[in-house]
Every structure is written in structure tokens, then in C-alpha cells.
Amino acid sequence: MGLAKTEIFTDEQNQIALFAKVFGHPARVAILQQLFKLDTCICGDLVEEIGLAQPTISQHLKELKNLGLIKGNVEGTSVCYCIDKQNWSEMKNTMLQFLNQDITLQSDCC
Amino acid sequence: MGLAKTEIFTDEQNQIALFAKVFGHPARVAILQQLFKLDTCICGDLVEEIGLAQPTISQHLKELKNLGLIKGNVEGTSVCYCIDKQNWSEMKNTMLQFLNQDITLQSDCC
DNA sequence: TCATTTAATCGTAATATTGCAATATACAAA
DNA sequence: TTTGTATATTGCAATATTACGATTAAATGA
Numbered sequence: 151m152g153l154a155k156t157e158i159f160t161d162e163q164n165q166i167a168l169f170a171k172v173f174g175h176p177a178r179v180a181i182l183q184q185l186f187k188l189d190t191c192i193c194g195d196l197v198e199e200i201g202l203a204q205p206t207i208s209q210h211l212k213e214l215k216n217l218g219l220i221k222g223n224v225e226g227t228s229v230c231y232c233i234d235k236q237n238w239s240e241m242k243n244t245m246l247q248f249l250n251q252d253i254t255l256q257s258d259c260c
Numbered sequence: 261m262g263l264a265k266t267e268i269f270t271d272e273q274n275q276i277a278l279f280a281k282v283f284g285h286p287a288r289v290a291i292l293q294q295l296f297k298l299d300t301c302i303c304g305d306l307v308e309e310i311g312l313a314q315p316t317i318s319q320h321l322k323e324l325k326n327l328g329l330i331k332g333n334v335e336g337t338s339v340c341y342c343i344d345k346q347n348w349s350e351m352k353n354t355m356l357q358f359l360n361q362d363i364t365l366q367s368d369c370c
Numbered sequence: 371t372c373a374t375t376t377a378a379t380c381g382t383a384a385t386a387t388t389g390c391a392a393t394a395t396a397c398a399a400a
Numbered sequence: 401t402t403t404g405t406a407t408a409t410t411g412c413a414a415t416a417t418t419a420c421g422a423t424t425a426a427a428t429g430a
Contacts, residue, residue: 151418152385158311159286166289173280175388176269179358183273186361194406201268203390208408210388227397227406235362242359248289249352251296252345261388262415285418304376313420318378320418337376337427 166248169241172217178210185233276358279351282327288320295343
């Protein structure tokens with residue numbers, strides 16, 4: 151198969167999985183950290199910084215953009231990417247709720 | 261390829277990606293939510309609850325166990341799974357640090 | 371012992387992901 | 401217009417993931 155049976159899960163479960171999936175590759179983690187670190191926008195310096203081929207970085211950027219976590223502005227021949235703070239915040243709420251499930255859990259059982 | 265070039269990333273980036281990857285499938289999200297919800301351990305009721313075949317659930321449980329997020333106790337013919345609170349907490353710290361990167365970010369740039 | 375129950379493992383088909391070379395596109399400068 | 405620069409897209413090979421039927425393994429009960 152190779153494809154998840156999304157129809158049997160809730161929207162929330164699918165959404166969490168979608169967000170998590172995009173963080174499931176170190177290159178995308180590194181790209182996001184770099185964008186946060188520079189605060190200001192960055193272009194294809196990412197290719198040099200990360201150390202993967204340009205088409206590969208471009209592909210990862212596309213996935214991040216598809217989820218709305220980053221946005222890109224064309225500036226001349228180069229493109230300037232940065233974090234979409236609004237969408238990042240919304241994503242964070244969803245993920246935090248999932249991660250914080252343990253605070254209501256009483257005791258170990260096994 | 262199909263395999264990530266983990267050697268060019270930091271341990272932290274790879275670890276974040278590993279954790280995120282395991283959350284990147286709705287079935288594993290659902291399993292974890294169910295284990296949290298029941299507080300007490302649950303066995304292969306997960307198979308009925310989730311709606312995937314038994315070998316599929318078993319496979320997902322294995323991945324969660326490999327990362328240390330859950331543990332399983334054999335009880336007679338059945339196996340009782342539950343959250344490993346200690347490891348969950350450690351994972352959460354790592355993920356929270358990643359998700360909270362935005363709190364130091366000043367202003368939008370693009 | 372033998373049948374039953376429960377869960378893990380094996381094998382495999384269908385599909386997804388990763389990475390990059392080659393190419394295309396879009397813009398700027400000469 | 402031509403040339404160069406930066407990025408996106410295409411195509412493809414290697415590998416990973418998902419799902420499940422068939423089987424195995426382990427424990428219980430008759």
C-alpha cells in the first residue's frame with residue numbers, strides 16, 4: 151500500500167499526522183531552524199547552509215510552503231523565505247494539545 | 261534514494277525528525293490518544309477501536325515501542341500497552357523546544 | 371495433550387519519499 | 401538581445417512505508 155487509510159481517522163488525527171510528517175525529515179527541521187535563527191528572510195543560502203542539492207532543498211521548501219508554515223517572496227532572481235508566524239502558531243496549538251496529553255494522566259499502569 | 265542523509269544534520273535535528281516521523285501517521289496518533297484516554301492499559305482492543313488489521317496495528321505498536329514512547333506487558337495471552345511517561349516527557353521537552361522557537365522571533369519579514 | 375485465543379512475524383503488493391542530474395523558467399545586467 | 405544567476409520542475413533510481421493474508425509463537429483452558 152504505502153498510503154494511509156485517512157478516512158477512518160478524525161480530522162484532528164489526520165492534521166496532527168500531516169504536521170508531524172513534515173517535521174519528519176531533518177532537512178526540513180534544519181530549514182525551519184535556519185529561518186528562525188536568521189529572523190530576517192533568507193533565500194537560497196539554505197542550499198549552502200544545509201548541504202543538499204538545490205533541487206532537493208527546493209522540494210523540501212515546497213512541502214513546507216504547501217502546509218503554510220513558510221512563505222516565499224520573489225526578490226529579483228532570488229526568493230526570500232520566512233516563517234509564517236500566524237500559521238506556525240496555529241500549528242503549534244494543535245501539536246501542543248497532542249503533546250500535553252500526559253498532564254492529565256494519573257499514574258503508570260504497567 | 262528514499263533514505264535521508266542523516267549524517268549531515270545534528271543529533272538534535274535527527275532526533276526531532278525521528279520523533280515527528282512516528283507521529284506522522286494517523287494510526288499511531290490514534291493509538292497514543294487511546295492509551296492516554298484509557299489511562300489504564302489496553303491490549304488488542306486497539307485493533308477493534310482503530311479499525312485496521314491486527315498485523316498493521318502490531319506493526320505501528322512496534323514502532324512506538326522502538327522509540328520508547330510506549331511499553332507492553334504480557335498478561336496471559338494478551339499484551340497490555342501503556343504510555344511510558346518518563347520517555348514521553350523527555351520527547352516532549354525536545355519537541356517543545358522546537359515548536360517554541362517562534363517566541364523569540366521579533367517581526368515578520370516578508 | 372490438544373484446541374483456542376492473542377499477538378508477533380513473514381512475505382509481498384501498492385504506493386510514497388528522498389535525492390539529484392538535467393532541464394526549464396524568470397529575472398537582471400551588459 | 402544575449403548572458404548569467406537563482407530557483408522551480410521533470411524524470412528517474414533507490415529505498416521506505418503502509419497494509420494485510422498467511423503463518424508462527426506463546427499462553428490458557430478443556
